[in-house]
Amino acid sequence: MTSTSERRQLNEEERFVRGQGRFVDDLTFTGALHVAFVRSTYARATIVKVDISQAQCSPGVVAIYQAKDIGMLNSPLPLLIPHPAIISGKTQSPLAEYEVHYVGQPIAMIVAESRYDAEDAAAWVDVEYSPLPFVIDLAKAAQKEAPRVHADMSDNIGARFTQKSGMLSTAQRLADHVTTVTVHMDRATAAPIETRAVAAEFDDRTGELTVWDTAQAPIAVRNGLAALLELDEHRVRVIAPDVGGGFGQKLLFFYPDELLVPFAAMQLKRPVKYTEDRRENFLASSQERTQIHSLTLYARKNGEILGLHDNIQHDSGAFMPYGIIVAHVSATSIAGPYRIPHLHIDCDVVYTPTMPVTPYRGCGRPHACFAIERALDQLALELSIDPVEIRKRNLIRDDEFPYRREGLVFQDGASVELDSGQYLRALDMLSNAVNFETFRAEQACYRSQGRYLGVGLACCVEGTGIGPYEGAIVRVHPISGNVFVSSGVTCQGQDHKALFTRIVAEQLSVPPRQIIVLGGDTHAFDLGGGTYASRSTVVAGNAVYLAACQVRQEIRQKAAAVFGVSVEEVILENGQVRHRNGSLTMPLAAVATLANPLRYAFNDTARIATQFAGQHHDGPALARDKTPGIESRTFFSPPRACWGFGAHAVIVEVDPGTGHVTLLRYLCIHDCGHIINHDIVRGQIIGGIAQGIGGALYESLGINKHGEVQNSTFSQFLMPQTADIPDIELMHLETPTPLNPLGVKGVGEAGCIAVSAVIASAIDDALTPLNSAPVRHSPMTAPYIYQRLKK
Structure with missing residues (x-):
């Protein structure tokens, strides 16, 4: 036991x-x-x-x-x-x-x-x-004459909005080349365990x-x-x-x-x-993903993109409990990490007679990434520019941060402003790891043997850490000296306990075993938003950090008064508080007990506290501005979202006889700002990539013309097995954000965003000799690839 x-x-x-x-x-x-x-x-x-x-x-x-x-x-x-x-x-x-x-x-x-x-x-x-009467198909439901999901509406358009940055007409006038693609992403579900x-x-x-x-x-x-x-x-x-598992559902x-x-x-x-x-x-239970993007890029002959126009049709399902948040995130993420001065995005949010849509891991970003990256590959093909090079020519440069997309308003109500990053360096690191020159030689050799290998590349950004706020309590218990930490965010596998423990342990110099983290109980903490939108570390983590800093200061001030020294001379180390010359030492528990005099007489810690206090009664009255004990209840409110970055590459093999896609090698470089716990970050990114692979190759809800889900069991709803996930070669960059004290950016949804885009890119590259129609649909199931080859 x-x-x-x-x-x-x-x-x-x-x-x-x-x-x-x-x-x-x-x-x-x-x-x-x-x-x-x-x-x-x-x-x-x-x-x-x-x-x-x-x-x-x-x-x-x-x-x-x-x-x-x-x-x-x-x-x-x-x-x-x-x-x-x-x-x-x-x-x-x-x-x-x-x-x-x-x-x-x-x-x-x-x-x-x-x-x-x-x-x-x-x-x-x-x-x-x-x-x-009804229609399930998104494009048909958006038509004026379609049967209405709600009888009191004139059509099925529940919302319509436009986001603009710059003047698209300027890009249209200056462009030497125009590229247009239409992409479709199918509906899926989170399927938590x-x-x-x-x-x-x-x-x-x-x-x-x-x-x-x-x-x-x-x-x-x-x-x-x-x-x-x-x-x-x-x-x-x-x-x-x-x-x-939650994933938004x-x-x-x-x-x-x-x-x-x-x-x-x-x-x-x-x-x-x-x-x-x-x-x-x-x-x-809520679902997501169905969107159609008709995207046009306006570019110079050298591949520099001047403008982007996107028409989005977003499937809301039968109701709109979360408003237009998924479509909104897609619209404001469509330019990705690229320096595109002129943007115009139109979006129709359409009711269909299906389960309502709410955010699912990625929340509109995988859709946007799929659209812009497919368009970039098409532009590179049409201009005969290497896919890596065309991205280099358009990525935001280091000296351009913070990069503001004036006129675009993100989901937090603030303007889209990419705060920090090293996008070009990340792409160079990824390119060197892939070694495209060596791969092209191997690819030619395999093709001579009748095998079709391809390499793909895709980049993505993720707006993370939205407000309005989260809070935290950090309290040092008298007697035991254990540190209690509570916040309003919950955990569905992210291991917030390890994260918050590390933050507090670093500030208070307390062994992790003495830190007790509690979340998910409104009696422990009663103000806050929750765990979503890659925000827990950014918003709650900084609240924990600020509370721990304040508690650290309180401990030092109390100990300094007891020791009769200045605050600067007090050091916290391994659960002890001591004078920097080592002459005076007391347990952290004793400091907490001194701060709460009514708890003097229980054990050895209390007696130590009494000796330092030089008294045996209940203690002096509290000052007007003081509370008993050592505790901080602190809130953090970010000024705006902070933006992470990822660059993915994959090498695949496609069997033209069946359409089956095998992932041979997967590489990812990611920048989520300052990394507090590498194991958690690695787990989140690799887990996201695995989930993205499911969305890219397997997972789609088979909703028939009657509106029935035909694959509503795990024996019918295909998901990747362990053998389908290659070893992920993960590399990190750390570009701290200036928007919060820890310099962190969110990472919970990052891994899944670019996966469909990068696999589509690799499939197209693999099937180039066979003149296959380019991939414009996700998931890229074996029947879908096989049909593209037949066409």
């Missing part, structure tokens, strides 16, 4: 390997009820009748809720990120009442003594539909609601629940325990179940629990 002290020392990986993870579905409650949902089997239809009579008689059924039974909750859920470009911002009600808008939309909630009972009862609910789950318990005596949720933003869930259920915020506690609040399960717990006065099965995750 692992002792408490040993357990505290385990890092996240060891804890999970030992089976000590604790997920929502692991939680058990005395007398708990369980939930199943009746979901729409139609993409668009009116609900004629819902017959629950047989289900009510089913064994174990405690309650059945329809829209008419949920009172004040029977209204559209909040539009979380409003935007003036939104023409009609539709959000769904928790339970459909008159119409359904996608396959999987919940119509009724069954609450029963067991999940088996609930599922059985759900099967007995008879829903009568009257089908309505742990599906979503929520459990709730209501204490009728105190009026307190506790919710356990697989959420990336528990504070936001708490705020929303309090508002919608009309409870005081302090009476709602939301806990995100261990979460098995667990950020949306509210899913209907996140609201209805707590509602049922309050109504029935018993704990209520719901865990979606894998098919439900495919059908009814």
Whole structure:
């Protein structure tokens, strides 16, 4: 049996390997009820009748809720990120009442003594539909005459916006060459290893609601629940325990179940629990990726790009809970790391009768990168310029930072301003590692043998670390001397504990085993946004750093007063506070105890503190501006996003007989500013690349003409296996950002952004002798490549 002290020392990986993870579905409650949902089997239809009579008689059924039974909750859920470009911002009600808008939309909630009972009862609910016309295809849905997803709209355009920088007409007038490409990215899903789950318990005596949720933003869930259920915020506690992957899918609040399960717990006065099965995750948890880009580059003969025009069609699904955020990020990322002075981006956000779209790892950036990098390769081909060289001629130079795209507004509301980087140096490092000259000789040799190898290159940027703020508490415990750290961000595999531990350990010179990190509990920290948009290290990490710096100063000031020396003469070292000449030393715990006199008399630490204080009573009164103990509650608010950079290269082999693509070598150089923990950064980038490979070659939701997901199991939804992922050759540059004290940039989504673009580039290079049509679609499945070869 692992002792408490040993357990505290385990890092996240060891804890999970030992089976000590604790997920929502692991939680058990005395007398708990369980939930199943009746979901729409139609993409668009009116609900004629819902017959629950047989289900009510089913064994174990405690309650059945329809829209008419949920009172004040029977209204559209909040539009979380409003935007003036939104023409009609539709959000769904928790339970459909008159119409359904996608396959999987919940119509009724069954609450029963067991999940088996609930599922059985759900099967007995008879829903009568009257089908309505619809189209699934994004381009067709965007047409004026297309059947409407929402009857009160004149078409399916939910939002329309334009972003501009410079004057495109100037680029059009000066250009010697024009290149146009149209690219398409298919819809996919996050498919986290742990599906979503929520459990709730209501204490009728105190009026307190506790919710356990697989959420990336528990504070936001708490705020929303309090508002919608009309409870005081302090009476709602939301806990995100261990979460098995999020990737954006667990950020949306509210899913209907996140609201209805707590509602049922309050109504029935018993704990209520719901865990979606894998098919439900495919059908009814948010999705992303579908976009069409029609992109035009205006360039000089030497390859210098003067302007860019992009027409984007973005698939929002049936509703718009997150507004236009994915499309917005695509639009503001479309120029990538390139020095393009004139930009004009038009975007239509289109409703389709499918599961609503919210950010998925990358959030619009993979789409933009795929479009601009495909266009760059096409421009290089048309101008007979080497793909590496054309990028060198257009990458932002070191002396041009900060590089401001005047007129483009990022998702944080600030102008797009790339803060720092060494883009040309990174490309040179990558080129040297690939050794293109040697590869071309090998490629020619392989082609003579009937084998088709190709090399691809792609660059990307990532706006990270958006605000508005995150906070942290750092507190030194009296008696034990352990350091407690808490923030509002949650962890879904990023290992925030190791990250925050290192930040605090470096400032306080405390052994990592003495640092206790807690997150994902609104009772531990109650203000903040959450874990999304590659922001945890940048925003919460800097809050932790600032709090630790303030605590360090408090420790030195207290010790200096006790020692009778200046603050500058006090040193922190290995959990001890000492005079720099070594003559006076005391444990950190004793300093914390001295700062909280009511805790004097408990153990040896207290006696040491008493000796230094020279007193045996409760201690002096606190000064007016002081609080007991050594603690800092600090917030960090970034002025704007900071931008990371990546350059990827891949060598592939394509089998023209089957269209199968094998990755032979994958290289990546990445700059996320100052690196605090190399293991975490490496894990995030390699994990992102692996996920990107899935999106590039395998993963696509097969939604048929009826709106049904045809591959809603892991036996049908293809994902890369271990053997499909090559060893990643990862190199780092560190260009610290001036926008935060740690000099860090986010890295959570970085790895996946350029993967589709770089693999497409390599496939085109491999198939050059066969005159294959260029890749314009992701994922590049074997059937897709085979069909391109046939054409």
